[in-house]
Amino acid sequence: MSSAALPSLLDDLASLFRPDQLVTDPDVMESLAHDDAEWAPWVLPAVVVRAGSAADVQAVVRAAIRHGVPVVPRGSGTGLSGGANAVAGSIVIDLSRMNEIKIIDPTERLAVVGPGVINDDLRAAVAEQGLWYPPDPASSPWSSIGGNVATNAGGVCCVKYGVTRDYVLALEVVTGRGEIVRIGTQTAKGVAGYDLTSLLVGSEGTLGIVTEITVRLRRARPVEHTVVGYFDSITDAGLAVTRLAESGVVPSALELVDRKCLEAVDAWKNMGLSADANVILLGRTDAPGQAGAQEASAMVAAFEAGGATWSAQTDDPAEGDALFAARRLSYPALERLGPVLTEDICLPLRQVPAMLARIEAIAAEHETTIANIAHVGDGNLHPLLITPIGDEAARQRAQAAFADIIAGCLELGGTVTGEHGVGLLKLDGLAAELDPVVQRMQADVKAALDPYGILNPGKAIVSVPPRD
Incomplete structure (x- = not known):
């Protein structure tokens, strides 16, 4: 302008x-x-x-x-x-002022909220009525439901319960023509026309601006059993993930935290987790009754089959929450060390060990410190590339490592983003992942729903030349 x-x-x-x-x-x-x-x-x-x-x-x-x-x-x-x-x-x-929780309906098990409602605030409000909203990104104490919708956020629970898209029933949206429309339904089923609601989820504000969200809720869960395993190497932990998948157990959470993260958390919060492990796997099961204990035992067995040096289980919620606090604290703890460039790749479970090994090799090749946290139960890895403040050479090496991680992920059949969205950082990776015909299809959708080209331009999709 x-x-x-x-x-x-x-x-x-x-x-x-x-x-x-x-x-x-x-x-x-x-x-x-x-x-x-x-x-x-x-x-x-x-x-x-x-x-x-x-x-x-x-x-x-x-x-x-x-x-x-x-x-x-x-x-x-x-x-x-x-x-x-x-x-x-x-x-x-x-949109942060649009933070009203308008409806919580226990009979229909749904809630209607503004886009500025904070994830944890919604979870706390519905819990008072014996309900649960599953999507729980690590940023849930601060991130808004509107932002979660924009990126189709996942989180710890998504390995068993799915991501934001699985819980969005309906949206109120301002279109690229300046119209206010409602899409979706509050019914359990609905196939009246194209599924525009699912299309808008994950579109990062490029197809419409969400002003109200109707979300599906679940009944509150039983108390979870928590399992922890210590490993000498990140590839051993990856193997344990594969063994657990082969067992048929679907955990309610399965997270990986490596030594660099544990040391950063210990330096900040003095939790003492880095003394005995190079890598920790944290698993949970919320199966009811005796089935929960059996699934927890199966997790322990899978961890040991993967080479765990120590493993244990607990049904004490306080102990389990304390262990998972280290996972949630990892990113802010690492930010205290310098700028953190965050990856968000997602792979088939069978390729997780190979990708973790590649990340270690890429870190060594580019002389870049890479810490690893992961929603490893569904193959969503978050390599965190850390650079000293003001070190331009280190920044360039980290960006080269970032590109190599994306290339390695695609080579192994993965995708460039599991839950953070494409935004600006993943545009090159998106172009490498998507067939040119698919890129054109997405550009056509964008042009149809945003005819003036004003909605969050330059994000989420690859720019393609106009047709002749």
């Missing part, structure tokens, strides 16, 4: 919104102009609008159409792919 055009846009928005809803202070805008993705490009937007309703979002989109400027929706900013990063001349729509 030219400097001459900016006053016209600001005047238009000032006629539509209260002063407290418009942000033009550069310091405040800077905090709202990007997510947590390391090294993903961003610029200051032209303005930030703090939306309080679907009508507010509609007014912004219609203003953006009039002025020909991009719109970038933002939730809590906890994303790790650059999907919420502002582009030149854009309007950032801050």
